[in-house]
Amino acid sequence: MIIALGSKNKAKLKAVEDTIEDLGMKASFISIESPSGVSSQPFSDEETMEGAANRANFCLQQMNEAEIAIGLEGGVIETPFGLFLCNWGALAERGKETLFAGGARIKLPEEIAERLRAGEELGPVMDDYSESQGINHKEGAIGVFTHGLVDRATMFSHIVKLLIGQYEKRKGSSS
Numbered sequence: 001m002i003i004a005l006g007s008k009n010k011a012k013l014k015a016v017e018d019t020i021e022d023l024g025m026k027a028s029f030i031s032i033e034s035p036s037g038v039s040s041q042p043f044s045d046e047e048t049m050e051g052a053a054n055r056a057n058f059c060l061q062q063m064n065e066a067e068i069a070i071g072l073e074g075g076v077i078e079t080p081f082g083l084f085l086c087n088w089g090a091l092a093e094r095g096k097e098t099l100f101a102g103g104a105r106i107k108l109p110e111e112i113a114e115r116l117r118a119g120e121e122l123g124p125v126m127d128d129y130s131e132s133q134g135i136n137h138k139e140g141a142i143g144v145f146t147h148g149l150v151d152r153a154t155m156f157s158h159i160v161k162l163l164i165g166q167y168e169k170r171k172g173s174s175s
């Protein structure tokens, strides 16, 4: 079985690789840069979900050899308690309804939130804050603000497991 991922982001690639290994799946894995079709910094659950689904569907269309395609998308949501990170995954399979799964969410510090509300993107803001580069490919904002306890790959691997689990359940029910 071939699983396709609609991104070249290293944290997302690691999440899929780790999940295939953890679950002992007989699957190989390919990836292709896929457009999200939403703004580069999604600002709601709906927009982030749409980005994940667009990536999964684009990826499946491009990759004939793949049985399923996964799209992973990061965004933020405004709440009465502040601006929170949100992450969504979508799994596309030909002729079937797209599956969704959401990830862990934590509140962003106000100094980060204000910059995002002013129109900046989380990736560069986090690099600036951490005096580092490419945080979005490494521990991510979630890793920085959980003292490294939950990094971006771990968070996305949870989403990938929720997607694969739903896919396996559907496959089991239809056979």
Ligand SMILES: O=P(O)(O)OP(=O)(O)OP(=O)(O)OC[C@H]1O[C@@H](n2cnc3c(O)ncnc32)[C@H](O)[C@@H]1O
Pocket: 006, 007, 008, 009, 012, 040, 041, 042, 072, 073, 074, 075, 121, 122, 123, 124, 126, 135, 136, 137, 139, 140, 141, 142, 143, 152
């Ligand atoms: O190549 P792609 O797959 O697009 O990877 P990305 O890192 O840009 O990830 P997203 O498009 O899913 O995320 C939307 C924006 O939020 C940023 N972002 C999301 N989660 C982040 C995190 O945990 N740490 C740092 N930046 C993050 C990211 O850099 C983008 O600016």
Ligand SMILES: [Mg+2]
Pocket: 040
């Ligand atoms: Mg992006």
